[in-house]
Amino acid sequence: MSQTIFPPRIKRRSHVLYHLQAARFPSGNVVYPPCEIDPSTGETNPEIIELPKTGTVIADTVQRIVPGWMTLNGPYHVVVIECDDDKHTRLMGQLTGADANVDYTGWRVQARFRRLNSNNDDGTIIYGFKWEPMVGPAFMHT
Amino acid sequence: MNRTPCVIGFGMSPWGSEWELSARDLVARAALATVQHAGIKLRDIEAIHIGSMTTGLFTGQENIGAYAADAMGIPGVPASRHEGACASASVAFHAACDDIASGRHKMVFAGGVEKMTDVSGDGATAALAAASEREFEADQGATFPLLYALMAKSHMAAYGTTRQMLTAVAVKNHRNAARNPHAQFQSEITAEIVESSIMVADPLRLFDCSPITDGAAGLIVVPEDVAMATGKPYVRVVGRGLCSDQMFLHRRAVLHEMPGVKRASALALKEAGKTVQDMQAFEVHDCFTIAELTILEAIGLFEPGRAGAATLAGTTAIEGRHPVNSSGGLKGKGHPVGATGAAQIGELLLQLTGQAPGPRQIPSNPTIGMAINVGGIGTMCGATILEGVRK
Numbered sequence: 001m002s003q004t005i006f007p008p009r010i011k012r013r014s015h016v017l018y019h020l021q022a023a024r025f026p027s028g029n030v031v032y033p034p035c036e037i038d039p040s041t042g043e044t045n046p047e048i049i050e051l052p053k054t055g056t057v058i059a060d061t062v063q064r065i066v067p068g069w070m071t072l073n074g075p076y077h078v079v080v081i082e083c084d085d086d087k088h089t090r091l092m093g094q095l096t097g098a099d100a101n102v103d104y105t106g107w108r109v110q111a112r113f114r115r116l117n118s119n120n121d122d123g124t125i126i127y128g129f130k131w132e133p134m135v136g137p138a139f140m141h142t
Numbered sequence: 143m144n145r146t147p148c149v150i151g152f153g154m155s156p157w158g159s160e161w162e163l164s165a166r167d168l169v170a171r172a173a174l175a176t177v178q179h180a181g182i183k184l185r186d187i188e189a190i191h192i193g194s195m196t197t198g199l200f201t202g203q204e205n206i207g208a209y210a211a212d213a214m215g216i217p218g219v220p221a222s223r224h225e226g227a228c229a230s231a232s233v234a235f236h237a238a239c240d241d242i243a244s245g246r247h248k249m250v251f252a253g254g255v256e257k258m259t260d261v262s263g264d265g266a267t268a269a270l271a272a273a274s275e276r277e278f279e280a281d282q283g284a285t286f287p288l289l290y291a292l293m294a295k296s297h298m299a300a301y302g303t304t305r306q307m308l309t310a311v312a313v314k315n316h317r318n319a320a321r322n323p324h325a326q327f328q329s330e331i332t333a334e335i336v337e338s339s340i341m342v343a344d345p346l347r348l349f350d351c352s353p354i355t356d357g358a359a360g361l362i363v364v365p366e367d368v369a370m371a372t373g374k375p376y377v378r379v380v381g382r383g384l385c386s387d388q389m390f391l392h393r394r395a396v397l398h399e400m401p402g403v404k405r406a407s408a409l410a411l412k413e414a415g416k417t418v419q420d421m422q423a424f425e426v427h428d429c430f431t432i433a434e435l436t437i438l439e440a441i442g443l444f445e446p447g448r449a450g451a452a453t454l455a456g457t458t459a460i461e462g463r464h465p466v467n468s469s470g471g472l473k474g475k476g477h478p479v480g481a482t483g484a485a486q487i488g489e490l491l492l493q494l495t496g497q498a499p500g501p502r503q504i505p506s507n508p509t510i511g512m513a514i515n516v517g518g519i520g521t522m523c524g525a526t527i528l529e530g531v532r533k
Contacts, residue, residue, distance in 0.1 A: 013278075016278075031393070032392075033277075040388075059292045059397055060295065061292050063287075063288045065340070066283075067264060067267045068267075068268070069268055078282055078288055078292070080292060080391070091392055092284060092392045093282055103295075105295070116281060117283075126281060
């Protein structure tokens with residue numbers, strides 16, 4: 001099953017997806033994706049910042065039964081990452097270049113610009129960041 | 143006049159892959175069973191509150207309040223549809239209780255419906271994903287099994303929770319479902335069956351997941367003086383809590399915790415003037431096996447990380463110290479998402495008044511219990527405490 005993803009939806013998210021933007025609120029809280037009101041504190045007037053393109057996986061799972069709305073054919077990792085900013089801002093993303101039989105929790109990862117999905121009725125292609133494990137013991141989080 | 147909301151009747155449509163029944167039929171069957179149990183007529187109902195998560199995506203049908211009133215043969219009554227993902231029926235039930243407590247109405251139907259098998263498995267997965275954060279999480283490939291799998295991984299890492307503990311939840315709830323003639327699954331399963339089922343999202347296997355279900359359920363809510371006048375057993379609604387939480391899983395301080403459940407249950411307990419240890423029966427939202435464990439910890443029944451061991455030890459079995467999901471839970475009874483909360487409350491009505499048939503009755507004959515109905519990844523939670531009044 002594909003789904004309709006209208007261009008406006010892609011356009012309004014493009015700055016977030018292409019630049020990994022987040023909102024920094026006056027208190028210092030950083031929220032991804034950016035929003036007008038801090039969901040934790042109710043603060044307003046955020047500054048838009050770009051998150052660093054590296055981080056650490058804090059939770060990892062592999063979707064074995066792929067939903068029809070995803071372009072991918074095989075199992076894929078979805079992980080929660082703590083970015084390397086001062087607030088360790090979290091986000092959810094897919095791994096790329098990863099082995100479906102490996103748990104990458106604790107691994108260092110770097111952002112790679114990739115096609116996220118194109119399975120829809122409008123021919124639109126969603127681009128954004130996936131995350132690639134930094135291979136080698138030097139990159140292992142201890 | 144005593145305006146304490148009470149439940150005097152409960153009914154269910156058939157639950158399962160009910161290809162022959164439309165959403166309209168499901169509502170009608172549940173309503174008829176409910177009024178029969180309550181000993182009233184459909185035309186006695188003054189208002190309808192019905193939960194439905196995403197009937198539009200499942201069947202194309204919206205305007206569910208009027209649709210339900212029409213299906214029940216009582217068009218003209220005020221009828222509202224309530225949506226809180228899988229907690230939709232609890233949201234509807236709480237609105238019905240408010241109708242009673244405010245004095246606006248004296249006899250209200252609260253229930254829920256979901257017709258899930260008119261779409262493919264993929265279609266159902268996509269519809270259910272609408273309860274997650276759609277623009278960012280779902281487009282990363284997040285499904286509900288995947289989100290709960292991440293919570294399970296986090297729980298395992300924090301407390302050493304094992305696959306065996308998750309399996310014990312599934313085995314227990316299917317065992318209870320086998321005693322429930324309304325359950326979608328009527329047979330027990332073994333640990334070997336769970337462990338050999340296909341992996342959906344590591345570490346959750348197929349038998350860790352609740353099924354796709356067509357079904358509806360209904361409750362009749364009245365003030366206590368009306369309940370007393372029936373001369374039949376009923377339950378008093380002594381505590382309620384309804385809480386929301388952040389939509390994004392990654393924004394949670396601890397991935398496997400459910401702050402909304404904690405808040406909702408604390409509100410309900412405070413209103414009831416009870417502690418969780420006073421509760422003698424539980425119906426909790428086991429949409430995935432890990433959810434039962436995290437909810438039992440969130441409400442404080444077990445210390446964090448201890449619910450799995452307690453399940454393995456039989457503490458949450460029907461004969462155990464803290465019986466959980468005597469109905470079979472979502473795992474065994476089925477999970478028509480918009481209706482589940484009503485069936486949880488209905489099961490407690492039966493258990494707390496000694497009306498559960500045969501071997502399904504909890505042997506300790508509980509008189510007070512708690513239902514926890516969760517939407518999304520805990521982004522909506524309805525907690526309800528009921529006290530039985532036996533005649």
